[in-house]
Structure formats: C-alpha cells, structure tokens
Amino acid sequence: MNFPFAFIEGIGGPELMLILFIILLLFGANKLPELAKGLGKSVKEFKKAAADVEYQFKEAMEEKSEQSAEAKRFAPKPVTPLAPPQNVAPATPPASTAPGAAQPPPDQPKA
Numbered sequence: 339m340n341f342p343f344a345f346i347e348g349i350g351g352p353e354l355m356l357i358l359f360i361i362l363l364l365f366g367a368n369k370l371p372e373l374a375k376g377l378g379k380s381v382k383e384f385k386k387a388a389a390d391v392e393y394q395f396k397e398a399m400e401e402k403s404e405q406s407a408e409a410k411r412f413a414p415k416p417v418t419p420l421a422p423p424q425n426v427a428p429a430t431p432p433a434s435t436a437p438g439a440a441q442p443p444p445d446q447p448k449a
Contacts (some may be wrong), residue, residue, distance in 0.1 A: 365373055 362370065
C-alpha cells in the first residue's frame, strides 16, 4: 500500500527504506541525531513564525474593526432643515420723541 510521503505520492515502504539508507550512508550514524535536531528546530521556528504572522493579522483586523466602529460612533449626523426661511422685515428702532433723546449731531442733516 502506497501512502503519500511529504508531497511525493506513490512512495511505499521499500522506497522509503532505500531513501533512509542513502541518508544514513551520506551523513553517517553520528550526524543523524544532529541532523534530526536541526530539522526539528527549523520546523519549530517555522511554526512560531507562522503563529506570529497569524496573530499580527488578527490584531490588525480587530484594530481596523475598532476604528470603523469608533468612526461610526463619532460620525456627524445628517442635518435636516426644519422649514424654509421666511422673509422677515428688518427690525427698526422706534423713533423716540421724548426730551433728552439722542439727536443727530448738528453738522449732519436730519433724516
């Protein structure tokens, strides 16, 4: 029965044993534990970096949603006019005829 090994399909038990034997011949029995340890550290660092990227992505998405919620909360509300403006005559002060009322200066003609 053939199981996919890594990204290689169709590799079976005998082929896997042959690959492991060739690796043993190339690196030697003394270097295999060091090689496996290095491979394990590499995989651990890769997983750590992937988790960090995922955390930063989620943090950025939450920050963006908080900013949009805050923007909606502080957004100016549309103003609707109450009524169209009406023509109103300007207010004129009443003419006073009482003594001591303010009179225009003598060099200006009275209106």
